Amino acid sequence: MNTVTRIVCLGLMLTATTTALGQEWASKMFETTSHDFGAVARGAKTEFHFAFKNLYKEDVHVAAVRSSCGCTTPSVTEATLKTHEASAVVAKFNTTSFSGTKAATITVVFDRPYYAEVRLQVSGYIRTDLIVKPSEVAFGEVVEGTGKEVALTVTRRGSLDWQIEDVRSQCEDLAVRLGEPKRTSNAVQYPLVVRMKESMPVGELRERLTLVTNEPTGSKLQLAVSGRVRPILTVNPFAWNLGSLQPESSTEKRLMVRGDEPFELKKVICEDERFSFEVPSGSKKIHFVKAKFAAGEEPGKIAQQVQIVSSLPGDRATQLLVTGEVKASEDESGEGS
Numbered sequence: 001m002n003t004v005t006r007i008v009c010l011g012l013m014l015t016a017t018t019t020a021l022g023q024e025w026a027s028k029m030f031e032t033t034s035h036d037f038g039a040v041a042r043g044a045k046t047e048f049h050f051a052f053k054n055l056y057k058e059d060v061h062v063a064a065v066r067s068s069c070g071c072t073t074p075s076v077t078e079a080t081l082k083t084h085e086a087s088a089v090v091a092k093f094n095t096t097s098f099s100g101t102k103a104a105t106i107t108v109v110f111d112r113p114y115y116a117e118v119r120l121q122v123s124g125y126i127r128t129d130l131i132v133k134p135s136e137v138a139f140g141e142v143v144e145g146t147g148k149e150v151a152l153t154v155t156r157r158g159s160l161d162w163q164i165e166d167v168r169s170q171c172e173d174l175a176v177r178l179g180e181p182k183r184t185s186n187a188v189q190y191p192l193v194v195r196m197k198e199s200m201p202v203g204e205l206r207e208r209l210t211l212v213t214n215e216p217t218g219s220k221l222q223l224a225v226s227g228r229v230r231p232i233l234t235v236n237p238f239a240w241n242l243g244s245l246q247p248e249s250s251t252e253k254r255l256m257v258r259g260d261e262p263f264e265l266k267k268v269i270c271e272d273e274r275f276s277f278e279v280p281s282g283s284k285k286i287h288f289v290k291a292k293f294a295a296g297e298e299p300g301k302i303a304q305q306v307q308i309v310s311s312l313p314g315d316r317a318t319q320l321l322v323t324g325e326v327k328a329s330e331d332e333s334g335e336g337s
Contacts, residue, residue, distance in 0.1 A: 023116045025114065027116075029055055030120075031051045034122070035048045035050070035091070036122075036123050038125070038210075039220060039222065040124055040127070041127060041154070042128045043096050045226075046095050046124070047090055048090070049088040049091075050091065050106075051086065052088065053084065053086045054083055058112070060081045061080050061110065062089075062109065065109070066106070068105040069105075072104035073092045074089055075089070100125065101123075102124060103122065104122050107120075129158055130154070130155070131155040132153070132223060133153050133155075136224040137194045138227065139226065139227030144232045150193070151192070152191075153189055154221070155189045160183055160186075163188075164213055167209055168210045168212065170207070171225075172199075173201070174195070174209075175194075176195070177193040177194075178190060194209065202229045204228050206226055208222050233263070233310055233317070235255055235256070235308055235318045236258070237255070238319070240291070240321070241324060242323065245325065246295070247297050248297060250293060254290060255288065255289040255291055258286050259310060259312055263284075264281070264311040265281075265310060266310060268307070269307040269309065270306045270307070275293050275322070276291075276294070298326065299326045301324075302323060302325060304323075305319060306320040306322060307319055
């Protein structure tokens with residue numbers, strides 16, 4: 001190998017190493033970069049959220065997402081993220097148009113703060129002999145503490161000896177009731193009722209049920225579970241930024257507290273004595289609370305959790321986060337000397 005060839009090879013090696021290292025900042029944002037859907041029924045709604053979070057001071061921007069296979073359609077929930085904001089690349093398995101064993105590579109292209117590509121891997125087995133109706137366990141929007149049930153059927157064609165032996169979930173707030181199978185000349189059909197318990201916490205629900213069957217291979221079938229639990233009591237705004245305040249100054253905010261049914265406001269809990277609240281009386285669905293912050297002479301950051309307690313069952317409460325800063329006086333900062 002001559003000198004020129006050695007220099008060219010060395011240059012290529014250094015470029016490849018630099019490029020590989022340059023991708024690490026992007027891949028570090030992802031919780032996971034691969035997912036196996038397992039066995040899923042034909043036509044079942046099947047998707048996975050590859051969650052990622054901006055760990056950096058600069059804004060992060062997703063320029064594009066693309067898939068190596070038409071069996072998977074990718075999208076991004078939020079393309080631009082500021083510091084600590086979160087998003088997800090949603091990989092949707094196209095179970096209606098494809099069947100059999102499928103796999104795809106999703107390429108996520110970032111152009112800010114630097115160019116980088118992250119590759120996500122998905123795979124699964126789409127079975128045409130299995131049909132689930134409806135296509136997923138979709139609870140929709142559910143009010144906190146109420147619970148809900150969804151009924152569906154699982155049909156296996158071509159095997160009268162087929163059985164569902166167990167239904168498993170990693171979520172303790174879901175319960176499943178499996179009914180007796182109905183057998184016809186060429187199919188077995190199981191009724192299934194999935195119940196969201198009253199204890200399900202507030203927020204988005206994205207879970208999976210695993211159906212264990214008596215088949216020697218491919219014996220586990222995945223069912224998607226989705227929904228959103230809405231709080232029975234809310235405060236608007238849920239966050240109050242005081243900004244930068246001068247010593248001995250004050251500021252006020254009008255808070256709207258809303259419930260699904262008439263309620264009374266029992267108390268407002270705040271450990272910081274600089275806060276005061278005018279709590280209205282009576283029972284109604286909407287209350288307006290006057291909040292006031294009176295800064296003293298002491299400078300410093302403010303990060304205070306305010307709890308508003310109602311008369312709704314279980315003394316339901318809602319939270320308000322207050323942030324800000326009391327600036328140092330000119331004498332203390334030395335600016336007045």
